[in-house]
Amino acid sequence: MSMVIVGGGLAAANAAKELRDRDYPGPVTVVAAESHLPYERPPLSKGILLGKAGPDDAVVNPQEWYAEQEVDLRTGTRAESVDLEARTVTLAGGEQLSYERLLLATGATPRTLSSFEASSLPVTTLRTLEDSLALKERLDRDLLIVGAGWIGLEVASAAVQAGGRVTIVDPAAQPLLAALGPEVGALFAELHRGHGVDLRLETSVEAAAGDLVRLSDGHELSPDLVVVGIGAVPDDSLARDAGLDVDGGVLVDASLRTSDPHVLAAGDVAVHDHPVLGRRIRVEHWDTAIHQGRHAARVMLGDEAPYDRQPYFYTDQYDMGMEYVGSVGPDGYDDVEISGSGLVEGLQVVWKRGGTVVAVMQANDWDAMDSLRARLGGA
Numbered sequence: 001m002s003m004v005i006v007g008g009g010l011a012a013a014n015a016a017k018e019l020r021d022r023d024y025p026g027p028v029t030v031v032a033a034e035s036h037l038p039y040e041r042p043p044l045s046k047g048i049l050l051g052k053a054g055p056d057d058a059v060v061n062p063q064e065w066y067a068e069q070e071v072d073l074r075t076g077t078r079a080e081s082v083d084l085e086a087r088t089v090t091l092a093g094g095e096q097l098s099y100e101r102l103l104l105a106t107g108a109t110p111r112t113l114s115s116f117e118a119s120s121l122p123v124t125t126l127r128t129l130e131d132s133l134a135l136k137e138r139l140d141r142d143l144l145i146v147g148a149g150w151i152g153l154e155v156a157s158a159a160v161q162a163g164g165r166v167t168i169v170d171p172a173a174q175p176l177l178a179a180l181g182p183e184v185g186a187l188f189a190e191l192h193r194g195h196g197v198d199l200r201l202e203t204s205v206e207a208a209a210g211d212l213v214r215l216s217d218g219h220e221l222s223p224d225l226v227v228v229g230i231g232a233v234p235d236d237s238l239a240r241d242a243g244l245d246v247d248g249g250v251l252v253d254a255s256l257r258t259s260d261p262h263v264l265a266a267g268d269v270a271v272h273d274h275p276v277l278g279r280r281i282r283v284e285h286w287d288t289a290i291h292q293g294r295h296a297a298r299v300m301l302g303d304e305a306p307y308d309r310q311p312y313f314y315t316d317q318y319d320m321g322m323e324y325v326g327s328v329g330p331d332g333y334d335d336v337e338i339s340g341s342g343l344v345e346g347l348q349v350v351w352k353r354g355g356t357v358v359a360v361m362q363a364n365d366w367d368a369m370d371s372l373r374a375r376l377g378g379a
């Protein structure tokens with residue numbers, strides 16, 4: 001029985017590892033478009049930018065692991081199409097791989113901004129190792145960051161620490177508004193302004209021509225570099241072209257199976273029917289890629305269990321680290337309890353809807369996480 005995994009990121013590498021950890025003895029092939037060993041992306045906007053980690057630190061399984069475990073890792077190879085009936089994957093170059101079970105772990109691609117098409121400024125997104133290594137060399141300059149989301153704020157933190165001057169623009173009223181709401185978003189605004197970041201909220205890029213950028217608040221600037229961090233779109237074209245059900249990502253059931261029982265999806269590309277949250281959710285976070293990758297491998301081996309882990313993510317910015325568990329979701333929250341002294345001094349946050357805890361967070365208060373997590377689903 002052949003297992004094929006398409007996508008060479010965190011979910012894919014963890015799925016391959018789990019297959020071998022569960023003593024699956026048959027052929028396993030990982031088809032990876034990037035030319036590197038599968039790697040973790042969080043260091044790309046943190047340790048690597050700060051010069052505290054190198055590319056090797058981000059690798060999931062070392063090169064020898066693939067040889068020792070007889071996992072056929074095809075780096076620099078794109079899967080072009082999937083034939084669900086014949087159960088084959090066609091690679092760039094024409095080779096066909098047969099599968100008994102197929103895992104799609106193709107991740108996501110950063111959104112770009114058309115406003116910069118007439119601009120002569122260097123404009124970058126941050127998704128790959130190459131993006132990170134190139135950005136690291138230019139952090140000590142005048143940066144315009146478009147988007148006050150996780151990546152924009154982490155790049156701002158690294159740039160400030162590298163001696164760069166940073167302007168961030170975002171049309172929302174607070175950074176991280178959709179994820180954390182206005183109360184905690186405002187604390188992140190304070191954190192960045194306290195480090196000298198020119199954070200311009202309710203502001204967008206109106207026009208860019210030559211080396212000049214005009215913002216909607218009338219401000220003009222000519223940065224050395226523009227970093228666009230406005231989210232990512234799931235790489236679901238392989239699944240869509242094959243005829244699998246797709247809607248803003250690959251639709252999977254509670255056990256990560258797609259509309260074809262021989263094909264699963266995991267990580268950033270998967271829109272999961274979450275059994276605990278009771279709704280569909282696509283989570284673009286490190287912990288989900290790891291655990292869905294491993295879970296998908298077990299389902300490929302015949303386990304039917306649903307994936308019921310609550311979404312978890314973390315960020316590190318300046319001297320602050322935070323963790324968040326749960327999901328407020330589209331219905332929002334009607335109550336938020338904030339305790340502690342501040343993001344840097346120590347903070348705990350509990351979001352509730354209808355009296356039930358839907359999400360919790362700690363910042364620089366690592367011991368608080370277990371008791372916060374225990375409150376999820378309770379009062």
Ligand SMILES: Cc1cc2nc3c(=O)[nH]c(=O)nc-3n(C[C@H](O)[C@H](O)[C@H](O)COP(=O)(O)OP(=O)(O)OC[C@H]3O[C@@H](n4cnc5c(N)ncnc54)[C@H](O)[C@@H]3O)c2cc1C
Binds near residue numbers: 128269289312
């Ligand atoms: C800069 C950055 C920082 C982050 N920091 C954090 C953080 O601090 N905390 C956190 O929780 N999360 C963080 N994340 C999110 C986390 O890294 C992702 O959720 C995770 O990488 C998703 O893993 P994945 O395997 O689903 O997708 P990916 O890691 O994107 O891997 C998918 C791979 O599939 C390949 N691929 C696509 N199509 C094909 C094809 N047809 N054939 C072959 N290969 C294909 C792609 O090239 C890619 O290499 C960060 C992400 C980024 C970009």
